[in-house]
Amino acid sequence: MTAFDATSTLKATMDRYYRDLGAAAERGTAPVAWCTSVGPAELLRALGFRVFFPENHAAMLGAARTANRYMPLAHAHGYSQDICSYLTSDVGAYLAGESPLSAYGLQGTPRADVLVFNTNQCRDVRDWFEWYGRAWNVPVVGVRSPRSLEAVTDDDVEAIARQIERLVPTLEAVAGTRLDAPRLEHAVRVSRECSDLWELCLRTAAHEPAPLTFFDGTVHMGPAVVLRGAEEACAYYRVLLQELEQRARENVAAVQGEAFRLYWDGMPIWGRLRSLSTLFAEFRTSVVASTYCNSWIFSALDPADPIRSMARASLELFIGRSEEAKEDYIARMTELYRVDGIVYHDCRTCPNNTNTRYGMPGRLADRTGIPALVLDGDVNDMRCVSDEQARTNVEGFIEQLADARHLARSARV
Amino acid sequence: MTYAGVDSGSWNTKAVVIDAGARVLGTSVVRSGADLAGAAEQCYAQALDRAGCSRDAVSAVWATGFGRQSVAFANGSRTELDCHGRGAAHYVPGPLVVVDIGGQDAKVIRIDAAGQRVSHRMNRKCAAGTGSFLDEIALRLGVPIEHMDALAAGSTDELELSSFCTVFAGTELLTLIRGGKRPADLAMAAYRSLVKRIVAMDVLDGRVVATGGVIAHHPTMVSLLAREMRAEVLVPPHPQEMGAFGAALAARDGAASVGPASADRLTSLAPLGAAHAR
Numbered sequence: 001m002t003a004f005d006a007t008s009t010l011k012a013t014m015d016r017y018y019r020d021l022g023a024a025a026e027r028g029t030a031p032v033a034w035c036t037s038v039g040p041a042e043l044l045r046a047l048g049f050r051v052f053f054p055e056n057h058a059a060m061l062g063a064a065r066t067a068n069r070y071m072p073l074a075h076a077h078g079y080s081q082d083i084c085s086y087l088t089s090d091v092g093a094y095l096a097g098e099s100p101l102s103a104y105g106l107q108g109t110p111r112a113d114v115l116v117f118n119t120n121q122c123r124d125v126r127d128w129f130e131w132y133g134r135a136w137n138v139p140v141v142g143v144r145s146p147r148s149l150e151a152v153t154d155d156d157v158e159a160i161a162r163q164i165e166r167l168v169p170t171l172e173a174v175a176g177t178r179l180d181a182p183r184l185e186h187a188v189r190v191s192r193e194c195s196d197l198w199e200l201c202l203r204t205a206a207h208e209p210a211p212l213t214f215f216d217g218t219v220h221m222g223p224a225v226v227l228r229g230a231e232e233a234c235a236y237y238r239v240l241l242q243e244l245e246q247r248a249r250e251n252v253a254a255v256q257g258e259a260f261r262l263y264w265d266g267m268p269i270w271g272r273l274r275s276l277s278t279l280f281a282e283f284r285t286s287v288v289a290s291t292y293c294n295s296w297i298f299s300a301l302d303p304a305d306p307i308r309s310m311a312r313a314s315l316e317l318f319i320g321r322s323e324e325a326k327e328d329y330i331a332r333m334t335e336l337y338r339v340d341g342i343v344y345h346d347c348r349t350c351p352n353n354t355n356t357r358y359g360m361p362g363r364l365a366d367r368t369g370i371p372a373l374v375l376d377g378d379v380n381d382m383r384c385v386s387d388e389q390a391r392t393n394v395e396g397f398i399e400q401l402a403d404a405r406h407l408a409r410s411a412r413v
Numbered sequence: 414m415t416y417a418g419v420d421s422g423s424w425n426t427k428a429v430v431i432d433a434g435a436r437v438l439g440t441s442v443v444r445s446g447a448d449l450a451g452a453a454e455q456c457y458a459q460a461l462d463r464a465g466c467s468r469d470a471v472s473a474v475w476a477t478g479f480g481r482q483s484v485a486f487a488n489g490s491r492t493e494l495d496c497h498g499r500g501a502a503h504y505v506p507g508p509l510v511v512v513d514i515g516g517q518d519a520k521v522i523r524i525d526a527a528g529q530r531v532s533h534r535m536n537r538k539c540a541a542g543t544g545s546f547l548d549e550i551a552l553r554l555g556v557p558i559e560h561m562d563a564l565a566a567g568s569t570d571e572l573e574l575s576s577f578c579t580v581f582a583g584t585e586l587l588t589l590i591r592g593g594k595r596p597a598d599l600a601m602a603a604y605r606s607l608v609k610r611i612v613a614m615d616v617l618d619g620r621v622v623a624t625g626g627v628i629a630h631h632p633t634m635v636s637l638l639a640r641e642m643r644a645e646v647l648v649p650p651h652p653q654e655m656g657a658f659g660a661a662l663a664a665r666d667g668a669a670s671v672g673p674a675s676a677d678r679l680t681s682l683a684p685l686g687a688a689h690a691r
Contacts, residue, residue: 395492396493396530399491399494399530400533403529403530407529
């Protein structure tokens with residue numbers, strides 16, 4: 001992983017966020033809403049909620065490699081080991097009464113006053129929230145999104161906008177306040193600014209050599225995930241962007257001697273983030289871009305039309321699109337970042353964010369001429385990961401790229 | 414000039430010594446056990462002995478296999494994906510598809526007309542589709558693994574083992590035994606199950622070459638593969654030692670080492686054909 005000066009600002013930003021959340025949940029300083037990663041966070045902020053994203057919490061369990069300690073508790077309650085391991089590790093941690101948030105002074109998972117989902121990612125987020133809704137006897141509301149969209153039509157947007165609007169009375173009742181239009185416009189404006197800044201940060205990796213990798217991105221995306229719609233996130237990305245642009249100008253590489261550039265599709269393998277980062281770096285290979293980190297870019301957000309633009313942004317999300325739309329997107333990214341190969345993570349418990357199971361790697365390889373590697377693994381369940389097989393797969397893939405490059409050079413001589 | 418390759422596999426370690434013309438001078442296979450470095454030493458010494466040459470006479474030795482990092486005396490390394498492909502392509506010109514079935518994993522490797530690897534697939538983290546599956550079934554049938562092929566030769570009834578999972582397949586086997594099914598038919602069913610897993614890994618079109626310990630010791634697998642694919646399956650010489658042979662070829666050809674056995678990883682992406690010195 002790359003050491004950035006901005007990391008101290010990142011830590012301070014996240015620290016303030018969690019402590020503020022803890023104060024709200026445990027001392028009642030503000031109402032608390034849980035929100036899925038692409039749920040209507042801006043609406044919640046405009047109503048004064050402190051917003052908690054359990055996917056971020058589950059990722060912390062994965063990165064700390066404690067997820068497998070908790071999952072069996074959820075399995076025992078009837079939540080299968082074949083469903084989302086974010087869900088099972090988070091629910092398991094709750095059942096165990098433990099949370100990595102204790103490092104920020106919280107006593108455990110912050111208790112919600114309301115849980116708000118959007119099924120644009122998967123059904124699991126709804127099941128996840130409903131588990132807590134039953135445990136705490138609090139309302140669970142949400143948006144039911146269409147999936148596998150070829151294009152996002154005005155009709156689709158209208159339907160989702162109506163659903164978002166229908167959330168308002170419940171949320172107002174829980175928050176004890178009325179929705180204020182200027183506050184919503186402000187939240188959407190700030191959210192869009194955060195999105196634009198995050199996009200600019202990621203785009204610096206188009207530079208050769210790339211100043212950051214996908215693995216760095218999964219760490220530095222924290223504020224874009226949990227502070228979407230808040231000024232603090234924008235402040236952080238201004239700091240990070242400045243550093244990344246300077247590194248690009250000075251050709252400071254995230255991976256020393258960058259020889260190969262790859263694109264990552266699918267979820268991170270949180271429990272192997274560092275070891276995979278080291279493994280790729282050993283082979284002078286920079287994983288320069290990813291669908292995952294790009295998924296927090298919401299270019300459709302428009303403060304002039306807050307609800308409809310939130311609806312459009314949630315529908316344009318990669319995970320909710322058709323195979324054809326996804327392929328077009330990845331093909332564009334491979335051109336933008338000039339990659340030598342694509343790594344697909346076949347995530348055992350996350351079929352919705354796995355793009356290897358309907359022939360996409362082969363189709364895209366044929367279309368772009370860019371070779372593909374499929375790594376079997378999981379986002380949080382490390383029982384699904386074979387380190388030896390991953391090493392051989394990665395090393396074998398780099399051998400293949402090296403041989404192909406040599407052959408091409410020989411042919412030119 | 415003499416070259417050598419050592420394949421440190423999950424079950425067995427294999428070594429091959431070749432001359433500059435890729436003629437095999439000596440081979441060896443020993444159990445890998447828990448001491449991978451010791452097994453590599455022993456295997457290499459045995460192959461050298463059989464080749465009638467000393468260590469000093471070997472210009473370069475390369476390692477491959479899952480334990481390639483444990484072969485301390487190697488001058489370089491390549492993955493088994495590369496070495497099985499490289500070895501098979503020496504005997505059979507591309508384009509071809511190499512099917513390698515080892516004790517712990519199965520691989521399908523595609524080689525183009527120029528002899529370059531263009532893709533690979535490995536089995537998932539699961540014993541089904543590997544030699545370990547056959548070991549489990551032999552244990553359940555109470556026959557030594559080396560007798561299983563001969564046992565299957567007496568099969569007359571076509572049975573199916575439908576389970577995806579080795580443990581469940583074992584349970585299914587017990588049900589069939591209770592139902593009075595013959596061990597010969599059950600052994601053949603196990604081979605058929607393994608073949609079905611292999612053909613599902615990738616499209617096995619064109620020229621198919623089979624390698625690996627399972628292929629070397631279970632000829633039934635080759636005939637079943639051919640039957641399933643309705644095509645000829647080629648088995649090159651010394652299929653079990655193909656990875657080690659490929660590593661010896663890599664040592665001879667000075668293939669770029671991207672592996673951790675190379676002395677300096679940051680400069681190890683030397684062009685193919687460059688002399689590889691430690």
